[in-house]
Amino acid sequence: MAGPLAGVRVIEMVGLGPCPFAAMMLADMGAEVIRIDRKPVAGAPNPFPMLGTKFDVMARGRRSLALDLKQAAGREVVLKLAEQADILIEGFRPGVMERLGLGPQQCQARNPALVYGRVTGWGQDGPLAQAAGHDINYIALSGMLHAMGRADGPPAPPLNLVGDFGGGAMMLAFGVVCAVLEAKKSGLGQVVDAAMTDGSALLGAMMYGFRAYGSWTDAREANLLDGGAHFYDTYACADGKFISVGAIEPQFYALLLKLAQIDDPAFDAQMDPRHWPALSAKLAALFLTRSRDAWCTLLEGTDVCFAPVLDMAEAPQHPHNAARATFIDIDGVTQPAPAPRFSRSVPQPGIAPAAPGQHTAQVLADWGWTPHEIEALAQQGII
Secondary structure, eight states: OOOOOOOOEEEEHHHHHHHHHHHHHHHHHTTTEEEEEEEOTTOOOOOOOOSSSOOOGGGGGEEEEEEEETTTHHOOOOHHHHHHSSSSEEEEEHHHHHHTSSSSHHHHHHHOOEEEEEEEEEEEEEETTOOOHHHHHHHHHHGGGGGGGOOOSOOOOOTTTIIIIIIIIIHHHHHHHHHHHHHHHHHHOOEEEEEEEHHHHHHHHHHHHHHHHTTOSSSTTTTTTOOOTTTTEEEOTTOOOOOEEEESSHHHHHHHHHHHHOOGGGGGOTTOOOGGHHHHHHHHHTTTTTTHHHHHHHHHHHOOOEEEOOOTGGGSHHHHHHTOOEEOOOEEEEEOOOSSSOOOSSSOOOOOOOOTTTTHHHHHHHTTTHHHHHHHHHTOOOO
């Protein structure tokens, strides 16, 4: 497979949320990622029926090997795979992999250069390390959730983008690639501890800097980038659809006033927070006078810093996204394309998501198991 990570071998211990997303990122970049799925049990309840189907977008681009990890022979397969891998990633509660006999110590005893990536909500240590949680809890602890939402309501959950994916998966993917680069110099792997509390706090670096400087308050909808400023917000249009405006710089703000034919001198106080609520109300009334499409005709593509607020059905159809092929189709499922872009080692869209165990025999053969050994594993019920 093409891409800047071609030749890198990754073992993914299948879980939910951030670990599959990180594995998808690595696979998108050309790494050979093998998913270690749980061996399917007939009649077992499935709380997430989308998983293991073509709609499980985060499972794209890699092959699946299903094992019974309750048996020692199943765990031995993982250890033998780890002997040949550059990276192993997992997202279980701290201690789970150790209890299976598949922790960093056991895996790196087989392969000292192995990078062992771990993503959890609270991290591998600390008072909360063993507690259950979800994205919303982790970003609550980092201070980021408190900053989101309108002043007259509670903090607004930003889907699970900040904790699971930005603060967790992307930090894990970045961390293991950094560790692989270091291992090429030292010859030694290491453990990468990606905690969503740490990662989501890091995503707030600019806001923490603003706050320390005195230009950010803990009140919601009172700051430059949280909907407090009239020139950085979303507005409803006459057709009930929405637009976004981000005219921060003076020249962009001046162009907004010019194109929208605003000559009210009150708007001269752009950076005075005392005037923001009143100016927001005036802009809200103005934007309600035309449809979203009409505002797009007037403002889109200019230096106003403007874009329509698209839903997920509209976004793939937008001319800019279409021109850049920001969305792709795999097996009839529209989904975001790999990112970022590379000028030379161009990643290619990977295979459709696999059913658990779909490639078990093929993967084992490719990684050095003989037909006799594969048959023996099947007879033991390991695969």
